Amino acid sequence: xxxxxxxxxxxxxxxxxxxxxxxxxxxxxxxxxxxxxxxxxxxxxxxxxxxxxxxxxxxxxxxxxxxxxxxxxxxxxxxxxxxxxxxxxxxxxxxxxxxxxxxxxxxxxxxxxxxxxxxxxxxxxxxxxxxxxxxxxxxxxxxxxxxxxxxxxxxxxxxxxxxxxxxxxxxxxxxxxxxxxxxxxxxxxxxxxxxxxxxxxxxxxxxxxxxxxxxxxxxxxxxxxxxxxxxxxxxxxxxxx
Numbered sequence: 001x002x003x004x005x006x007x008x009x010x011x012x013x014x015x016x017x018x019x020x021x022x023x024x025x026x027x028x029x030x031x032x033x034x035x036x037x038x039x040x041x042x043x044x045x046x047x048x049x050x051x052x053x054x055x056x057x058x059x060x061x062x063x064x065x066x067x068x069x070x071x072x073x074x075x076x077x078x079x080x081x082x083x084x085x086x087x088x089x090x091x092x093x094x095x096x097x098x099x100x101x102x103x104x105x106x107x108x109x110x111x112x113x114x115x116x117x118x119x120x121x122x123x124x125x126x127x128x129x130x131x132x133x134x135x136x137x138x139x140x141x142x143x144x145x146x147x148x149x150x151x152x153x154x155x156x157x158x159x160x161x162x163x164x165x166x167x168x169x170x171x172x173x174x175x176x177x178x179x180x181x182x183x184x185x186x187x188x189x190x191x192x193x194x195x196x197x198x199x200x201x202x203x204x205x206x207x208x209x210x211x212x213x214x215x216x217x218x219x220x221x222x223x224x225x226x227x228x229x230x231x232x233x234x235x236x237x238x239x240x241x
């Protein structure tokens with residue numbers, strides 16, 4: 001039972017840390033506060049899963065290898081490959097099942113279907129190296145002792161409970177986005193959809209900024225509005241005919 005709590009703790013920590021990294025990165029890149037991912041809360045599951053796997057890889061002994069340098073090189077290479085694979089699978093699931101692009105690397109050099117590319121695999125490599133050399137040993141101490149703190153286990157349970165509720169609501173919204181994408185016979189860029197929703201409500205509010213992190217309410221209302229506009233246009237065209 002101990003390993004289960006340990007990896008759940010890792011998922012919570014890494015999912016939240018990854019969310020913070022993305023907020024800072026996108027803030028510098030786009031010069032505005034952007035809520036990354038498709039959840040409302042401060043959680044990116046891809047980082048949570050990746051962080052747990054990275055923690056496992058960092059603990060590998062690989063005694064068959066002749067020296068420490070080669071062992072570290074193999075661990076980091078495996079980590080980069082696994083993180084890139086997680087990104088590929090996550091992006092592919094979003095495209096195939098929801099007709100949504102969570103990210104788009106189409107304009108990056110040597111990209112594969114806009115889902116992965118060498119540039120961001122290099123970024124994953126830097127994150128993996130920072131995790132291995134700077135975070136693994138301090139984190140290892142806390143992870144091994146998580147079972148000794150009942151309040152921490154309670155906090156993990158509360159975090160996962162909120163995460164599940166957020167996930168269910170967000171998946172319901174993604175189903176609406178999927179229906180719209182299928183109707184329009186196109187893929188929806190999630191970041192562009194959020195930007196359009198913010199601009200839509202900003203215009204309605206006379207230039208007042210809309211909360212950047214309320215993904216479910218903001219995009220849900222936006223989808224309702226554009227659906228209503230589409231029906232009005234169809235009715236007008238029907239009357240003209």
